[in-house]
Amino acid sequence: MSYLAVDQAQACILEHLSSCAVESVALNESLGRVVAEDIYANRNHPPYDVSAMDGYAVRFEDLVQISEAGPAELEIIDDIRAGQIPSLRVLQGRSARIMTGAPVPAGADTVIRVEDTELDENIVSILVAQKCGTNIRPLGENLRDGEVVLEAGITVTPGVLAILAMVKQKQVPVFARPTVAILSTGDELEGLDEAIDENKIPDANSYALMAQCQALGIKPVLLGIARDNPIEIRAKLTEGLKYDVLLASGGVSVGHHDFMRPMLEELGVQVHFWRVAMRPGHPLAFGTTATGTAVFGLPGNPVSSMVCFEQFAAPALKQMMGFQKCFRRTITARLTHDMKDREGRTHFVRVSLSRDDLGYLATSTGTQGSGVLMSMALAEGLMIVPAAATSLKAGETVVVQLLQDMDFQEQAALENVDG
Ligand SMILES: Nc1nc2c(c(=O)[nH]1)N[C@H]1C(S)=C(S)[C@@H](COP(=O)(O)OP(=O)(O)OC[C@H]3O[C@@H](n4cnc5c(N)ncnc54)[C@H](O)[C@@H]3O)O[C@H]1N2
């Protein structure tokens, strides 16, 4: 099998996967999920024309002479609160005191806010007249009975959740989250609970992948470490193939003890590709089973495994959860230093980001070896250097994929705007 381009590998993965089944979750558990069915309004809201202000409901024609003859003086015949149905009609020369959200009484067509009036016992003087219809929120402005208010595919944000509450959606149909199993392979690995052995390598991949899944809202199951022998790997992989997605790291290269690919094939996994033209992370394998399990054979080097997760597994998991935007957001930035590069593979360079007046600045977080986790830990983004590039100059515009775009920013928005 030859090396696939990154975008071709991504397309291949997404083509082979579909979204998870629909499940029903309680409204208070729905934040961040993707709504799986159209949601309809079950009432008009507001259910009738309501006042947008605390003030007086009036007939606009009673106010037209205000400028020539001084304020219009109107008798107050009613006091209407939100949730109350008015019983009196506002006739000529009369008005009704009205609260924000209360129904506009028959006969009235305009609301004057309290600030534009003066009160003398039962008579209100209207000092300012605007337009007919002012300060009235019309029936159905928010929701129209029977109309689709949320289309399938929308992500539940706090605003969306508020609409779900308005239409009394106590249970929300959402796409299920896939079940995910994580497996590390290699004789040299030392589990988190094992005593320190200087000749061994602590298993970082299981936990990095766990955290990457958790960041997407998925709680994965850790299958632990499979040693480099066919019996143990077969047993663990068989267990892992019971999940919707299996993330197995290590053993995908060409080493003498790299059993992963042949073993997956033996267990009925159809391997769609192996090796992608990228750095780090080229020995990635991807396959599916007849029952729909997706298997990612991720490279053992910790940074390679993490970068491959971001480029391939994360979009796959997002798509399975029904998200329409499956890829991490990218921005443009200016590189702060020269950088040499080797031609032939897309390079994902770990960078930190800062800003100046002209925009974002990207700076390498340090040694870019695929086992150097520190530069990954410090990275705010991955600079995507195209396969054809051989060198980059300081000041050059580059594309950076944001790794932490749910982050809050240091400054308040107004500070940024007002400078
Ligand atoms: N002859 C070749 N050798 C290698 C190639 C190649 O193309 N030709 N590619 C190299 C690249 S690039 C990578 S990446 C690795 C990937 O190989 P494997 O997926 O088979 O990974 P391992 O050999 O099992 O391990 C590589 C490295 O990563 C460490 N590791 C593995 N698992 C974990 C873990 N769970 N936590 C922490 N560290 C882990 C492992 O100890 C090794 O040091 O192959 C290169 N070789």
Ligand code: MOO
């Ligand atoms: O591709 Mo390997 O993943 O560079 O270290």
